[in-house]
Amino acid sequence: MKTLSDLVNRVQNPEPWSEGDNIPWNDPEFSERMLAEHLSQEHDLASRKTETIDRHVEWIFSEVFDSQSVRFLDLACGPGLYARRLAEKKCECVGIDFSPASIRHAQDVTAAEPDLGCTFHQEDVRNADFGEGFDIVMMIYGQFNVFQRDQGLEILKKAHAALRPGGKLLLEYQTLEQIQKGGESGPSWYSAQSGLFSESPHLVLQENFWDAEAKASTIRFSTIDAQTGSVNSYALSNEAYTESELVEAARAVGFKNVQRFPSLSGTVVSGDADLPAFVAHK
Secondary structure (H helix, E strand, O other): OEOHHHHHOOOOOOOOOOOOOOOOOOOHHHHHHHHHHHHOOOOOOOOOOHHHHHHHHHHHHHHHOOOOOOEEEEEOOOOOHHHHHHHOOOOEEEEEEOOHHHHHHHHHHHHHOOOOEEEEEEOOOOOOOOOOOEEEEEEOOOHHHHOOHHHHHHHHHHHHHHEEEEEEEEEEOOOHHHHHHHHHOOOEEEEEOOOOOOOOOEEEEEEEEEEOOOOEEEEEEEEEEOOOOOEEEEEEEEEOOOHHHHHHHHHHOOOEEEEEEOOOOOOOOOOOOOOOEEEEEO
16 A cells, blocks of 8 residues: 555656556456446446447458357457357357456356357466467457567467467457557546545546657556545556567467458447457468
């Protein structure tokens, strides 16, 4: 627990990942609050709204799955919102995510609909055994960028090994320009009676940093409890790749025929929640 003095004397320009590996996705209480954000229809900040997910799933199924009932691996699957919809199209899914609440939600949905061919595992994708024999491996919503470069390349390598010959990787990523823009944006703050970072009344101070040499951003969240004045700090960094660097990284681990798409709808759309994607073949 930090104090207001610690906040005043904080490092002004932290190096990426120097203030923590990530925000605590696997903390039970934090993950419960994050699950509420995933399921919210008020914003696209954790998972997309239902209408957007439905549109994405139709494109993924027709253009990436070739309208076939495939076996796929969903990395950083969250509460299984995409996986469940694809399973309803008779696909078989294995999902991996770090959040216990999200995995519990995904498992509960599967238990309630026994015909869905889904299994979900709470694991860190960096350490998890992906298995093998998948037709598709997917990692969406820019989750690939939260890992340091060497970790990201290892995830690509494991994804390649998990695919059968002819299988595909679907990777939705944040562009260098998007990450840099976020890192260079100014500080902000808000107050809440309860929210993602605390169930009690609190203030959240957000600072954004861009490290041009490292090509990575850091977002620092400082949460101040309204009653005690105690401070909790969290940091999230994002690794930025140029498009050519990302394609080269995929090719370096054995992928080929890399195709880029402007979004998971297949077309250019507006909104900060829309990210480009590529499909690569084994």
